[in-house]
Amino acid sequence: MAKGPVDPVPLKAMGRFTHEAAVVDPKTGIVYMTEDMDTGLFYRFVPKQPGRLRAGGTLEALRIPSMPKAYTGKDFPLNTPMAVDWVTIEDFDPVDDTVRVEGFDKGAAIFAGGEGACFAKGEVFFSASNGGSAELGQIWRHTPGRNAAEGGTLELFVEPNDDALLDGPDNIVLAPFGDLFVCEDGEGTEFVRGITPEGKLYSFARNALNGFEFTGASFSPDGKTFFVNI
Template sequence: MSKMSRRQFVSLVSAAAAGTALSPLGLLHSRRALAAPGCSPASFLVPGFGALVEKIPVNSLELGDLINMPLLRLPQGFSYSAISIKGSQMNDGTLVPEKHDGMGCFQGRAGSYVLVRNHECSIGSSLKCVAPNGQNYDDFGGLGGGGTSTLIVDRQGRVVQDYVSLGGTIRNCAGGETPWGSWISCEENMTTPDTDGRATRKHGYNFEVPSMLGEAVEPVPLVAMGRMNHEAIAVDPQTGFVYETEDRGDSAFYRFVPHKRPNGFGDLQQGGDLYAMVIEPDQASDCNGDLLPLNNLSNGSQVDTRGYGGGAAGSMLPFLGQELKVRWVRLDDVDPAGDTLRHEAQFKGAALFYRGEGAWTHQNSIYFVASNAGDEGEGRSGATTRATRRSGWWSSPPTKTCSTAPTTLPSRATAPSICARTAAAVSRARHATASISSASMPAAACSSSPTTTWIPASSAAPASRPTASSCSSTARARASPMPSGATTAARSICEW
């Protein structure tokens, strides 16, 4: 395969953002079409953005003790400003909490942007999320814990207001945006008063945070969405279904079907039904005829997608790019006393994933990451495409694109200069929120859309992984009559 220059990469990203070309990331993961004859699942190499170097923030002189201190490592041509530092005072009188994690970006008023940011704090963290209005889910005997903070940022990237928007939770890792302008913050924790006497309530839930409330929300656990070691969610805007990942070594992939089609804050509190995804066994690889690898956990039989690196009996690489038939099984005990939700799912045949993490919506698919899956144990991205019996149509999935950073990823980048993150930022930006920009790389906005399918991936790592997580428009899905008995399809896009 011919090499692609950085200029070509930038040009294609720009064109893809305008819907006129397939982005290089799309090409990277359309490996099936580019594989050598014989259906080789091998990856190919891309030049990436170049070596990472330590960089000082553009606004370094404003940062007090952090003057002239590099906070991020970025490729040449990229710059950033640090806009929110742990320990700084916020407008509500509290201090910026530590352990910054998943974050959503929303359009605000008068050209501003609203960032709702998770804090993966445990009980008693030194800089925790404590709601000054008293709206804490659990006060932990005054010790405080995790939650979210909200920042309103003007067009120049300056914070004009910030405050605690969710308090009293534990280890809010990732989450996801909703089409109606709220953030779902996910607890990656299963603490109960029985397991930790500092807690007064059960944990392991999702919480909804409005983007424009102006103060801490009354915290209502979305119990019907399941009690588990949550990671992220992604909402299908056409159906209102919410897809959920779970950060365990033997996790399941979930779909929440609300009783009321959600259209605003609070609708998810009215409950719904929770399902787990089953990949139908006995499907053979189009590449070499291999059958899907199976496991027998929780007295059930299930497809094991974790790869050799995750202890599976077989590899998913022969299934790269191949649609796999799936179905969904309803779960009964969605609020178990212990960490057993996935065990019920596995007993009913739900597929195994190795540490489900970031999830996001793009065109006709829900994408998610399994951070330690794959034959090398370095992570895999997957996607699900929607099939609905009500409409009588089946939407074929568009060309898949995925970020090459196996970390928590944003579901949309509506304000790239403010919201874009890089894989390099993860290690040192846990306590600072930065805006990242590049004079040479136009911002590609992510468009979010519907979906429901799953995907595995390829193994060889790129020579230089792109560091900016980006998404862009690719091919439009074609609609065709839905096949008789069709449910949902799944396929694998990339494996590191």
């Protein structure tokens, strides 16, 4: 960790697209990234040297081989892990916003508004804020393979299609007791929702001050204090 100012070197190999969240697998150094677009993809960056992103690497987008060019926003099976692989993005630093176009042309899956992500117990959970038949949001679970050569699986973990349960999921974090905490960015009153490992939802906190979203959910190192912004 830097102790003072550092040179702001752009990490171009990680892609020029509408970045949202990024999380790192501590075992492999692979960085998983969401894209805040209704036609966005889910990416990973495989570094040449884990922990040294400046050294470069390979940008890839998730593909479901059994459903190439899948649109996951509607009519996607719930709680059904599917094998995935990853397509290489060759033009990772284009002049125009074409990274997701290249990925989709190669069969990558589209996610409806990629938002928050967290690495939890060896898995990546991420939000699609506009996914689902009611466009109220989805929570996805990606289980990586044992190494970069193995694609892993993808599962639609939560899609309630009920704004009383979930509306516009955004930031997401793992609580120390094993549940996920999800910050809403939807319409009306905003909540922090809890999700159990079994996929059951409950309300943890409500913004009684105004109509703005919760952001930046995190826990103290000892797990005893939960921080959140408005």
